[in-house]
Amino acid sequence: DSGVTQTPKHLITATGQRVTLRCSPRSGDLSVYWYQQSLDQGLQFLIQYYNGEERAKGNILERFSAQQFPDLHSELNLSSLELGDSALYFCASSVARGGGLAGAEDTQYFGPGTRLTVL
């Protein structure tokens, strides 16, 4: 158990809908990262938040947004869902002392993932 929790574990929805995925980082970790894993696209880094602020942006679509709240949990919002958005969404957390993308010697701890199916 990494100490990172994600809810829900599974989500089935229809095209055009909007969903919210939630991530609670390990106690003491300031940074949260979101990743998408699909058969088509492989693993992709979406976005990183550090202590409530966006720190690094990867291949996140404009239909997607994220935020990190004062208690450091994070939510990934996916809207106008398309079939191609079906994927596993992982979050990870790290202490990220440097604030950057997994700073020096910084280890990321991954949650179990949310499997999103868009029908």
Added chain:
Amino acid sequence: ELKVEQNPLFLSMQEGKNYTIYCNYSTTSDRLYWYRQDPGKSLESLFVLLSNGAVKQEGRLMASLDTKARLSTLHITAAVHDLSATYFCAVVYSGGSNYKLTFGKGTLLTVNP
């Protein structure tokens, strides 16, 4: 655009043998990660390599980084069945004030008794 290539993509090896997974990348970077993913499971961080010549070892796995050659290797020594998993490398590219992390396609390692 940063490209990250892993090879081989599939690796079947016998217990007790040694092998190396290669990760080549196309743009200057000074930070590279290795991850492990068991079937149907989440990711696990293995190594963070921060500088040219960096070498990290954990058990039967050893990772190294050559930033001049834009190459990292993950060497497996005396493989055991428990090492069967998919291994990903990922490279950080710094563009201005932003960072991007790009993954390789992964190497599916199967260790046979």
